[in-house]
Amino acid sequence: MRIQHHGAINGVTGSCHQLHIDNHNSVLIDCGLFQGTEADTENEDHLAINFDISTVKALIVTHCHIDHVGRIPYLLAAGFKGPIYATTATAALLPLVIEDALKVGVTRNQSIIRACIKLLKNQLVPVEYRKWQSLELAISSNSANNQSKAKIKFQMAGHILGSAYVEVDLNVESEKSTTRPNNHRVVFSGDLGAPYAPLLPAPKSPYRADTLIIESTYGDKNHQNRKARTKNLQTIIEKAVTDNGVVLIPAFSIGRTQELLYELEKIIHQHKKQAKHKNSFWHNIDIIVDSPMAAKFTEQYQNFKDLWDKEAKSELSVGRHPLSFEQLYTVNAHQEHLQTVEYLAKRNKPAIVIAASGMCSGGRIVNYLKQFLHDKTADILFVGYQAQGTLGRDIQKYAPKPHEEKSEGKSKACGYVYIDGKKITIKANTHTISGYSAHADQQGLINFVKRMRIKPKHILIVHGDEQAKASLKQHYQELLPDALIEIGK
Ligand SMILES: [Zn+2]
Numbered sequence: 442m443r444i445q446h447h448g449a450i451n452g453v454t455g456s457c458h459q460l461h462i463d464n465h466n467s468v469l470i471d472c473g474l475f476q477g478t479e480a481d482t483e484n485e486d487h488l489a490i491n492f493d494i495s496t497v498k499a500l501i502v503t504h505c506h507i508d509h510v511g512r513i514p515y516l517l518a519a520g521f522k523g524p525i526y527a528t529t530a531t532a533a534l535l536p537l538v539i540e541d542a543l544k545v546g547v548t549r550n551q552s553i554i555r556a557c558i559k560l561l562k563n564q565l566v567p568v569e570y571r572k573w574q575s576l577e578l579a580i581s582s583n584s585a586n587n588q589s590k591a592k593i594k595f596q597m598a599g600h601i602l603g604s605a606y607v608e609v610d611l612n613v614e615s616e617k618s619t620t621r622p623n624n625h626r627v628v629f630s631g632d633l634g635a636p637y638a639p640l641l642p643a644p645k646s647p648y649r650a651d652t653l654i655i656e657s658t659y660g661d662k663n664h665q666n667r668k669a670r671t672k673n674l675q676t677i678i679e680k681a682v683t684d685n686g687v688v689l690i691p692a693f694s695i696g697r698t699q700e701l702l703y704e705l706e707k708i709i710h711q712h713k714k715q716a717k718h719k720n721s722f723w724h725n726i727d728i729i730v731d732s733p734m735a736a737k738f739t740e741q742y743q744n745f746k747d748l749w750d751k752e753a754k755s756e757l758s759v760g761r762h763p764l765s766f767e768q769l770y771t772v773n774a775h776q777e778h779l780q781t782v783e784y785l786a787k788r789n790k791p792a793i794v795i796a797a798s799g800m801c802s803g804g805r806i807v808n809y810l811k812q813f814l815h816d817k818t819a820d821i822l823f824v825g826y827q828a829q830g831t832l833g834r835d836i837q838k839y840a841p842k843p844h845e846e847k848s849e850g851k852s853k854a855c856g857y858v859y860i861d862g863k864k865i866t867i868k869a870n871t872h873t874i875s876g877y878s879a880h881a882d883q884q885g886l887i888n889f890v891k892r893m894r895i896k897p898k899h900i901l902i903v904h905g906d907e908q909a910k911a912s913l914k915q916h917y918q919e920l921l922p923d924a925l926i927e928i929g930k
């Protein structure tokens with residue numbers, strides 16, 4: 442058994458790991474796109490499948506974030522014909538994600554897109570959580586009882602809808618030896634969710650892992666707790682709407698948008714329940730999701746209510762609809778989107794708008810920013826990480842800071858950003874709430890290993906910055922002094 446990494450080594454994107462079972466058989470775990478500064482856009486190679494796929498018998502998908510699935514069209518183009526295993530929910534989301542990625546980044550040619558999606562759907566095999574699925578392997582020698590065996594099982598990862606970590610059970614017989622086959626359990630973490638993320642249950646550790654390949658996005662950080670985070674969201678919005686301005690929240694369509702809706706419904710519900718809040722603006726503020734993709738994903742979140750956590754299910758059982766409540770409006774058509782921007786600019790009434798992309802690097806949020814960045818009644822609320830080089834990061838960086846606003850006597854120093862070549866002065870207020878994270882923090886990553894009954898003898902750390910990986914390595918080594926802890930190369 443040998444593991445090769447084809448991405449998510451020097452950063453968090455491009456996840457793709459190859460598990461070589463024997464000389465004739467291997468499987469891929471994820472096939473993601475490199476993004477942001479990790480994508481070498483000068484060089485088309487970052488898209489290519491630049492490794493031998495002749496032994497690849499299957500692709501196993503942990504979840505449908507683009508940095509885990511975005512290279513699938515290239516894998517298909519390279520001639521991969523094997524099954525693509527994914528959880529039932531991921532299998533439902535994946536064609537939507539790939540279709541959108543092709544449209545945005547590759548081609549507008551409908552017949553190429555259709556052909557690709559058809560191939561994908563033909564090869565997709567949905568697998569239930571917690572159910573073993575055998576892999577079909579090539580016979581590795583003449584003797585039938587000398588055959589490697591492998592099976593996989595998905596477990597809930599709590600990261601986004603359908604997300605999973607994967608257990609791979611190997612029964613590998615060396616081609617020369619005559620001894621009994623050796624049973625070995627390899628676990629690929631995929632992306633692990635944060636324990637107190639809204640909507641989805643926290644991941645439970647596997648019973649056993651001999652070899653563990655684990656992400657380390659927040660290997661060196663711990664998150665703000667959930668109560669503080671929700672309170673923060675509420676307080677910022679309450680302050681923001683006193684001048685009747687709009688609140689803009691850039692958010693990714695899968696996961697973050699649904700988490701926000703869930704939290705907002707909770708705040709609204711609490712205000713409706715308590716008499717002391719009977720005149721609160723929360724009773725009738727419009728919450729607008731302006732993203733057809735987000736609307737499609739929200740629909741899928743509702744189709745898979747059985748995957749929600751206890752709290753969310755108990756809300757359903759008392760007749761609440763955390764993702765489709767009265768004050769929620771969805772904007773679909775582009776024309777309707779333009780009209781909404783215009784309408785909100787004219788009226789003197791607050792509204793909360795959630796639109797993609799999460800880092801403002803494209804999507805409908807950009808039109809809102811063009812309209813409202815120079816409006817001092819508007820508020821922009823960042824709830825996710827803004828990567829270097831994105832419009833979101835620039836707004837965070839150049840927006841006037843609250844303490845600068847207060848400094849008396851001095852006029853407010855206004856920063857600016859360029860959108861589509863046009864200079865826009867930032868007069869809107871900006872806020873950042875940390876703690877909305879789809880990833881387990883350092884303690885979560887440590888607990889994932891600590892709570893295993895049979896702990897790994899070998900850990901490979903991937904999917905993180907240098908510092909995050911190094912810090913996590915140290916903690917794992919303290920926890921398991923005899924184990925081999927490595928940073929994936
Ligand atoms: Zn992810």
Ligand SMILES: [Zn+2]
Pocket residue numbers: 453456506508509631632904
């Ligand atoms: Zn990831």
